[in-house]
Amino acid sequence: MGDTLPLPSAKPQTWVDDRDHLESFAKSFDPSARLAVKRSWLWVGGLKTNATTLGRTVYIPEDWSVGAVVRVIPHEVRGHVKQFRYCGLGIHPTLGIFPGMLLLYVWGLLFPILFAWGRYRLELHAETWSWRYHLQQGAYNAEEVRKRAERFAKIVASWAYVKAWPERWAVWGFKRRAEKVIRQSRQ
Numbered sequence: 001m002g003d004t005l006p007l008p009s010a011k012p013q014t015w016v017d018d019r020d021h022l023e024s025f026a027k028s029f030d031p032s033a034r035l036a037v038k039r040s041w042l043w044v045g046g047l048k049t050n051a052t053t054l055g056r057t058v059y060i061p062e063d064w065s066v067g068a069v070v071r072v073i074p075h076e077v078r079g080h081v082k083q084f085r086y087c088g089l090g091i092h093p094t095l096g097i098f099p100g101m102l103l104l105y106v107w108g109l110l111f112p113i114l115f116a117w118g119r120y121r122l123e124l125h126a127e128t129w130s131w132r133y134h135l136q137q138g139a140y141n142a143e144e145v146r147k148r149a150e151r152f153a154k155i156v157a158s159w160a161y162v163k164a165w166p167e168r169w170a171v172w173g174f175k176r177r178a179e180k181v182i183r184q185s186r187q
């Protein structure tokens with residue numbers, strides 16, 4: 001009889017099976033970026049099922065597909081890792097964790113509305129990069145960007161983001177930005 005051992009499957013089951021490739025893709029947006037498995041017991045509520053970026057690390061639920069991770073990397077790395085890098089004066093995203101959080105939470109204590117607006121703006125900024133990248137790559141067309149803008153605005157306005165911004169305003173802001181990105185992509 002021949003070999004009875006099961007052959008390793010050629011297609012990765014989850015992103016963890018293709019982690020090295022995905023990490024190189026992430027590093028193409030910021031060289032210090034890294035991907036880590038999000039252990040669900042460490043996170044609460046909606047955070048368990050989302051990707052979350054802290055400093056240079058993008059935490060991703062273990063069961064996500066490769067495709068899902070490819071789609072969020074521009075948002076998480078070009079958006080959020082870079083935001084931490086700016087808060088760390090451009091030196092390193094990890095240095096930005098403390099000043100970034102301090103800024104956001106001091107705002108939050110002093111002016112709750114500015115905190116909410118800050119969260120909304122950070123997401124809008126990250127999504128803008130993601131749309132731009134996917135349009136350039138031909139992965140999304142204009143109609144898909146419009147749909148994603150509306151869907152993501154509703155998520156930002158939901159409890160997943162502690163109702164960061166009123167839904168109507170969020171949808172209006174995201175749609176307006178989406179049109180701008182689409183226009184720029186045609187120039």
Ligand SMILES: [Zn+2]
Binds near residue numbers: 075080
């Ligand atoms: Zn985000």
